[in-house]
Every structure is written in C-alpha cells, then in structure tokens.
Amino acid sequence: MLPVFRGLVWGVIGFLIGGGLTALIRGAMGLDPWVFGPVFLVGYLFGLAGWLLGVGVWDTWMREFLGLEPRPYEAEGWRRYFGFNTDHKVIGIQYGATFLAMFFLAGLLALMMRIELMQPGRDIFNFAQYNRVMSLHGFLMVLVAVTAIPGMFGNYFVPLMIGAEDMAFPRMNALSFWIWPPAAILLLLSPFFGGWDTGWTGYPPLAITNDPGQMFYNLAFFTGGLSSVVGSINFLTTIITMRAPGMTWGRLPIFVWSIFMTSIMSLTATQFVGVAMLMTVLDRVANTAFFDPARGGYPLIYQHIFWFYSHPAVYVMIMPAWGIMLEVLAHFARKPLFAYKWAVAGFGGVTALSFAVWAHHMFTSGMPETLHVPFMATTEAISVPTGLIFLSALGTVWRGKLRFKTPMLFALGGLFNFLIGGITGVFNSDLPADVHLHDTFWVVSHFHYTIVGGAIFGLFAGIYYWYPKMVGRMYSERLGRLHFWLMFVFFNLVFLPMAWLGLHGMNRRIGDYPPQLGEVNAFVSISAFVLGASFLIFLYNMVMAWVRGPVAEANPWGARTLEWATSSPPPVHNFPAVPQVLSGPYDYGVPEAKVHAAVPAES
Amino acid sequence: MSGHSHEAVYEGGYTRLQINRMGLWFFIISEAFMFLALHAYRLLALGTFKPEDLNVSLAWVMTGVLLLSSVTMHRAEKAIARGHTPGLLRNLLLTMGLGVAFLAIMAYEWSIAFRDIGFSSPYGSIFFMTTGTHALHLLSGLFILALVYLAARRGAYRSEDHWGVTAGALYWHFVDVVWLSVFLILYLV
Numbered sequence: 001m002l003p004v005f006r007g008l009v010w011g012v013i014g015f016l017i018g019g020g021l022t023a024l025i026r027g028a029m030g031l032d033p034w035v036f037g038p039v040f041l042v043g044y045l046f047g048l049a050g051w052l053l054g055v056g057v058w059d060t061w062m063r064e065f066l067g068l069e070p071r072p073y074e075a076e077g078w079r080r081y082f083g084f085n086t087d088h089k090v091i092g093i094q095y096g097a098t099f100l101a102m103f104f105l106a107g108l109l110a111l112m113m114r115i116e117l118m119q120p121g122r123d124i125f126n127f128a129q130y131n132r133v134m135s136l137h138g139f140l141m142v143l144v145a146v147t148a149i150p151g152m153f154g155n156y157f158v159p160l161m162i163g164a165e166d167m168a169f170p171r172m173n174a175l176s177f178w179i180w181p182p183a184a185i186l187l188l189l190s191p192f193f194g195g196w197d198t199g200w201t202g203y204p205p206l207a208i209t210n211d212p213g214q215m216f217y218n219l220a221f222f223t224g225g226l227s228s229v230v231g232s233i234n235f236l237t238t239i240i241t242m243r244a245p246g247m248t249w250g251r252l253p254i255f256v257w258s259i260f261m262t263s264i265m266s267l268t269a270t271q272f273v274g275v276a277m278l279m280t281v282l283d284r285v286a287n288t289a290f291f292d293p294a295r296g297g298y299p300l301i302y303q304h305i306f307w308f309y310s311h312p313a314v315y316v317m318i319m320p321a322w323g324i325m326l327e328v329l330a331h332f333a334r335k336p337l338f339a340y341k342w343a344v345a346g347f348g349g350v351t352a353l354s355f356a357v358w359a360h361h362m363f364t365s366g367m368p369e370t371l372h373v374p375f376m377a378t379t380e381a382i383s384v385p386t387g388l389i390f391l392s393a394l395g396t397v398w399r400g401k402l403r404f405k406t407p408m409l410f411a412l413g414g415l416f417n418f419l420i421g422g423i424t425g426v427f428n429s430d431l432p433a434d435v436h437l438h439d440t441f442w443v444v445s446h447f448h449y450t451i452v453g454g455a456i457f458g459l460f461a462g463i464y465y466w467y468p469k470m471v472g473r474m475y476s477e478r479l480g481r482l483h484f485w486l487m488f489v490f491f492n493l494v495f496l497p498m499a500w501l502g503l504h505g506m507n508r509r510i511g512d513y514p515p516q517l518g519e520v521n522a523f524v525s526i527s528a529f530v531l532g533a534s535f536l537i538f539l540y541n542m543v544m545a546w547v548r549g550p551v552a553e554a555n556p557w558g559a560r561t562l563e564w565a566t567s568s569p570p571p572v573h574n575f576p577a578v579p580q581v582l583s584g585p586y587d588y589g590v591p592e593a594k595v596h597a598a599v600p601a602e603s
Numbered sequence: 604m605s606g607h608s609h610e611a612v613y614e615g616g617y618t619r620l621q622i623n624r625m626g627l628w629f630f631i632i633s634e635a636f637m638f639l640a641l642h643a644y645r646l647l648a649l650g651t652f653k654p655e656d657l658n659v660s661l662a663w664v665m666t667g668v669l670l671l672s673s674v675t676m677h678r679a680e681k682a683i684a685r686g687h688t689p690g691l692l693r694n695l696l697l698t699m700g701l702g703v704a705f706l707a708i709m710a711y712e713w714s715i716a717f718r719d720i721g722f723s724s725p726y727g728s729i730f731f732m733t734t735g736t737h738a739l740h741l742l743s744g745l746f747i748l749a750l751v752y753l754a755a756r757r758g759a760y761r762s763e764d765h766w767g768v769t770a771g772a773l774y775w776h777f778v779d780v781v782w783l784s785v786f787l788i789l790y791l792v
Contacts, residue, residue, distance in 0.1 A: 065750045067757050168622050233629040241617035267629060268636045275640035288728035297725050298648045305640055
C-alpha cells in the first residue's frame with residue numbers, strides 16, 4: 001500500500017481513538033461527552049500521530065528503536081513522491097508541488113474577495129463570509145510565504161551548493177514534509193466547520209468566542225510550526241557541519257547564508273506562536289483564563305507572544321527570497337556579488353534586530369506608551385541592515401554584463417517591488433503616521449508589496465532559475481517573459497492603488513468601503529483577475545516544458561555554484577565524489593580566478 | 604544513511620557523532636524558547652503573584668527527585684562509557700523510577716491545585732499549562748529512556764558507540780533544567 005494511504009488509515013484510526021477516549025473520559029467525569037472542542041482537539045493530536053506513524057515514522061524509526069529491521073521507503077518513478085523518501089531533492093519537489101498548489105488556492109480566494117470588493121455594498125458575501133474567506137486567504141498565503149522557498153529550494157539546493165550528499169538528518173527532512181498534509185487537510189476542511197473570521201492573526205477575545213472553525217486555524221498553525229522547527233534544526237546543522245572541503249564560511253553562496261540566518265529565526269521564534277495557539281485552544285476547550293478579561297486574563301499578551309514570532313516570520317519570508325535574488329543577480333550580471341561580507345552582515349543584522357521590533361504591530365493596541373518610542377526606533381533601525389543587502393544588489397548589477405533572462409527579470413522586479421514595499425513600511429514604523437495608517441489598505445499595500453512583490457517574485461526567480469536543474473528540461477523563455485511582464489505590471493496595478501485607498505479611508509478586514517472609492521476598487525479587481533491569469537501562462541509553460549521541452553544541459557546558465565557542476569537533474573548522491581572547493585562562487589571576470597570547485601570523477 | 608561506502612569528509616572535520624549532538628542541541632534550544640514563552644506570560648500577566656495555598660514544599664521535593672534522577676542518568680552514561688552495561692541498565696532503571704516518582708507527586712499536587720486554584724484564573728491557567736507542558740516533556744523523556752533501556756538490554760551500546768544513551772541523557776538533563784526554571788518562575792519568584 002502506498003505510504004500515503006497507510007498514513008491516512010492510521011490517521012483516521014488515531015482520530016477515532018483520540019476522540020473516542022476523550023468522550024469516554026468526559027462521560028466518566030460527568031461532563032457532556034460529545035462537545036466538539038475537546039473531542040476534536042484530542043482526536044486531531046492522536047490522528048496526527050497516527051498519520052506520521054503510518055506514513056513512515058513506524059517503518060523508519062520505531063522499528064529501529066524496537067530492534068526490528070527498519071523498512072526504508074524504496075520506490076521508483078512517480079511513487080518516490082508519495083512516501084517517506086529521504087532524498088532531499090525528492091522532498092524539495094514534494095514541498096514545491098504542495099505549496100504551489102496552496103498558493104493558487106489562496107489566490108482563488110483572493111479573487112473571490114476582489115469580486116466582493118469590485119463594487120461598494122454587499123455583492124456575493126455578507127461581512128461574516130467575507131472575513132472567513134479573507135482569513136483563509138491570508139493564512140494560506142502566510143504559510144506559502146514562510147515555507148515555499150526554504151522547503152522547495154532550501155531542501156533541494158543547500159546540500160548541492162555546499163557539495164554535500166544530502167542533509168544532516170535525511171529522515172527528519174522527510175518528516176518535516178509529511179507533517180504538512182494534516183495541516184493542509186485542516187485548512188481545506190475549515191470552511192465546512194464555519195471557518196474563522198479573525199484574520200490570520202487570530203486575536204482573542206474573538207478567537208475564543210467564535211465558531212469552531214477557529215480551532216482548525218490554531219491547530220494548523222501549531223502543526224506547521226512543528227515542521228518549521230524540525231526543518232530549521234536540519235538546515236543549521238547541515239550548513240555548519242557538512243560543507244565540502246574548501247567551502248569556508250567566506251565562500252558560502254549567499255543563498256545558503258540566507259537559509260542559515262532564516263533558520264536561526266524559525267528555530268527559536270516559532271515556539272512562541274505555538275504557545276499562542278495552544279493558549280487560545282486551551283481557553284476555548286479547557287476553560288482556562290489566559291485571555292478572558294472577565295476572569296482577569298490579558299488579551300494583549302496574546303499579541304505580544306504572537307508577534308514575537310510573527311514579526312521574525314516576515315523576515316523568514318523575505319530573506320530566502322533576497323538570497324535567491326542576490327544569487328541570480330550575480331550570475332546574470334556575470335560579476336562578483338558586490339560587498340559579499342556586508343551582505344552577510346546585512347542578513348545577520350536583520351536576523352538579530354528582527355527579535356526586537358514586534359510591537360510595531362501593536363502601536364494602536366493600547367499597550368503601555370513607554371513601549372512606543374523604543375519599538376519605533378528599532379523598527380526604523382532594521383532598515384539599515386536591509387539597506388546593506390539592497391546596496392549589495394545594486395552594486396552587483398552596476399556595470400554588469402546583464403542577461404535579461406526570466407530569472408533575472410524576476411530578481412530585478414522583486415528588488416523594485418520590495419523597495420516600494422520597504423518605503424511604505426517606513427511610514428508604518430513612524431508612530432504618528434501609523435495611528436492613521438493602521439488597519440487601512442495602506443498596510444495591505446505595504447505587506448503585499450514586500451511579501452508578494454518581494455518574496456513571491458523571488459520565489460519565481462528561483463523557479464525559473466532552477467527549473468532546468470530540477471526537471472532536466474528548459475522552459476520557454478518567451479512564455480517566461482510574457483508571464484513576468486503581465487505579473488509585474490498587473491501586480492503593481494493591483495497593489496499601488498491600495499496605498500491610495502488606505503489613505504482615503506478604506507479599512508481592511510471588512511467587506512465594504514466608502515462608496516466614492518468604488519471606481520478605484522473596480523480597477524483593482526479587474527487588474528487582479530489579469531494578475532491571476534498570468535499564472536495560467538506560468539503553469540502552461542511549466543507543464544509543456546516538462547513534457548516536451550528541450551533537454552537541459554548540466555549548466556545552461558554558465559553559473560559557478562556547485563549545483564551546476566552535476567547533471568540536470570542530479571544523480572541520487574548528487575556528486576560522483578566529494579567536491580574540493582577552491583575559490584569563491586562569484587569570481588566572474590576576476591583575473592586568474594580558479595574554478596569554484598573541482599568535482600573528481602568516480603572515486 | 605546512504606549507500607556510499609566512503610566516510611564523508613567535511614570542511615571542519617565533523618564526525619557523525621558531532622553532527623548528531625549538534626542537532627539535538629538545536630532541538631533543545633528550540634524547546635527552551637517554548638518555556639520562555641510560557642514564563643513570559645507568567646511574568647507579563649501576573650508579575651510575581653502567587654496564590655496563598657501554593658504548595659512550595661511539595662515542589663522542593665519534586666526538585667530534589669529530579670536532580671537525583673540527573674545524577675543517576677549521569678552515572679548511567681559514565682557506566683556505558685566504561686563499557687559497563689549492568690551499570691547502565693541499573694542507573695537507567697533508577698532514573699526512570701525517579702521520573703515516575705516525580706510524575707506521581709505531581710499528579711497528587713495537581714489534584715490539590717485543581718481543587719484549590721483551578722483553571723479559571725490566569726495564574727491557574729499558566730500554572731497547569733507550564734507544569735503540564737513540562738510533564739509532557741518528562742513523559743517523552745521517559746519514553747525515550749525506555750527505548751534506550753530496551754536497546755541496552757539487547758546489547759546495542761558499547762563504550763565507543765553509545766549515542767542513544769548520550770542523547771537520552773542530554774534530553775533528560777534538559778528536562779531537569781527546564782524544571783528548575785519552572786520551579787523558579789512559578790513557585791519561588
């Protein structure tokens with residue numbers, strides 16, 4: 001039986017056992033046995049355990065721990081992707097397929113929102129329905145933004161770029177992927193249980209008192225957090241310990257640095273949102289009083305705990321994208337990465353400061369005023385290390401021999417978009433301005449410019465850059481450019497007017513607006529549909545190239561980093577023998593530069 | 604790990620044992636942040652407030668039990684480092700026994716605290732959540748030590764190769780240190 005099916009069966013069994021046990025114990029305690037909250041919570045936790053055991057944990061670890069012969073997952077062809085495969089390249093593709101699907105689903109939800117917002121007044125949704133659609137859209141997109149690049153490209157390319165055979169903990173790598181399907185199922189089922197209407201931020205008191213669907217969000221977030229932590233352990237250990245001989249820290253590709261710094265944040269801060277989710281769930285099902293003002297609880301502390309993770313989370317979203325952008329810029333400008341050490345320092349500075357700015361999301365929350373100025377200062381300060389990264393990008397492009405292939409277009413477009421997003425962010429960091437901007441569409445514009453304009457454009461830069469390596473075929477450059485220009489132009493036409501709308505009184509998280517804003521909103525909605533259509537071109541290109549595109553060579557871009565020194569796609573063990581790294585990865589046009597690495601033939 | 608026959612050589616010369624230890628340390632660092640978040644709630648929401656009927660002496664006993672269990676766990680590890688499996692087995696059993704004793708005392712404490720403090724206040728909520736989260740970590744530690752014990756009975760460990768024991772010991776000491784932080788923040792502060 002395919003492991004996915006066995007995982008499903010054991011997961012359902014676990015769910016029934018957990019739920020049943022809970023009802024039994026509640027009945028024995030004299031409580032109403034079949035209350036949804038507690039039964040579903042325990043059922044889910046047992047179900048998650050059952051799923052993980054069935055999909056591979058039993059065969060891989062448990063059998064070994066109990067002294068039985070472990071049964072590693074062995075399969076060929078398409079079956080490799082439906083089981084506990086420990087090959088980091090397979091896992092990368094699994095992440096890619098899953099999170100691209102999530103991205104398009106969340107995009108459809110956005111289009112539904114834009115249908116409602118096309119005209120003032122109620123169209124297809126009432127306020128409650130709109131907020132549920134909005135919440136699911138936002139949360140799915142947050143998950144994509146946090147996970148897609150590290151999951152797909154971090155997994156696939158970090159081992160290759162450092163000359164390693166796989167990650168430090170290949171079985172844990174498989175585990176970190178297979179944790180996601182239960183979270184995805186929760187989110188797909190949530191509309192049938194009333195969804196949740198708090199937005200992706202899940203603030204109490206509303207999160208304690210609303211429909212049962214809220215818990216689906218809490219549990220999905222907690223589940224995803226588990227995967228993040230496991231993945232971070234793997235990335236940090238791999239990058240520290242498994243670099244090939246000669247791959248000193250000073251020769252590490254900038255993308256690997258970006259994953260390293262990102263993993264420091266996701267290793268640590270994620271635990272805070274896990275606690276916030278658990279506290280919410282306990283308040284809902286166990287009658288605890290963490291956030292209930294009537295019993296002395298403090299809803300504001302949820303926000304502190306939540307944002308202590310969720311602010312670093314936005315750097316988790318953008319830093320891997322910057323890593324990809326800087327890689328692409330260097331290789332497609334055919335120049336050394338400008339000020340490499342300062343770029344690394346920039347990543348480090350953003351990582352360190354990211355833990356010190358969270359309360360800028362809470363300026364209007366009623367938190368103590370003494371916190372206002374310090375958080376404004378730290379937030380403005382974080383633009384300094386960000387600027388270092390930006391200047392490295394600009395210096396790399398300056399006087400370069402630019403090849404405007406699709407990856408380069410997305411990298412340049414991403415830089416442009418992020419600049420706008422970053423500038424709007426400075427206004428948010430300024431307290432007197434933020435008092436007016438908070439909860440308006442100005443903020444919506446800001447974070448879409450940074451996350452979509454920056455991180456998602458970076459994601460697509462990576463997809464086009466690494467497509468030939470992963471698939472072994474080349475995509476159509478003509479269709480790639482068409483996708484880029486449509487996406488770039490219409491992305492800006494959707495989100496730039498939102499800044500204007502915010503300044504003119506359009507609030508977020510509500511399915512209506514002042515009627516005089518109708519025309520601009522109609523324009524935004526139509527642009528959004530064209531933006532959505534641009535992805536059809538992307539999908540067509542990806543599928544057709546896979547099916548009958550020209551076969552790709554090992555190094556179609558002529559780039560120096562190690563993933564290009566092996567076949568497209570790479571063999572199972574990545575390299576025939578351990579590479580010996582001899583110089584930096586960006587020494588283009590450097591007189592008498594050595595090759596980046598020598599890959600010996602079969603040893 | 605893979606089919607390759609050669610021992611991989613890395614920049615920095617890390618061995619498999621060092622790689623495993625590093626991974627476990629990162630896990631421990633991550634879990635420490637979970638308890639940091641819980642303690643942050645306690646301090647932000649409640650400062651140093653403690654209810655009158657909080658049984659601090661019982662907590663002292665629990666602390667002693669866990670500290671003792673770390674001593675026995677350390678002895679277990681030292682024993683197998685010398686290749687002395689009977690010492691390993693005996694001290695593992697002692698450690699697990701002390702861990703179970705801790706949980707038993709805690710169950711008793713909970714029964715009283717449930718009656719006297721209850722979930723229904725912020726202090727009660729954070730008290731049960733923090734001690735409960737710690738207890739779950741301790742329970743998982745017991746599960747791990749049980750597996751280590753079974754493996755030791757099968758003769759899986761030698762003086763030069765006993766990662767399972769080292770890992771179990773490291774995790775167990777972590778659980779102990781977390782308890783010290785819980786004891787400090789919930790009972791003493």
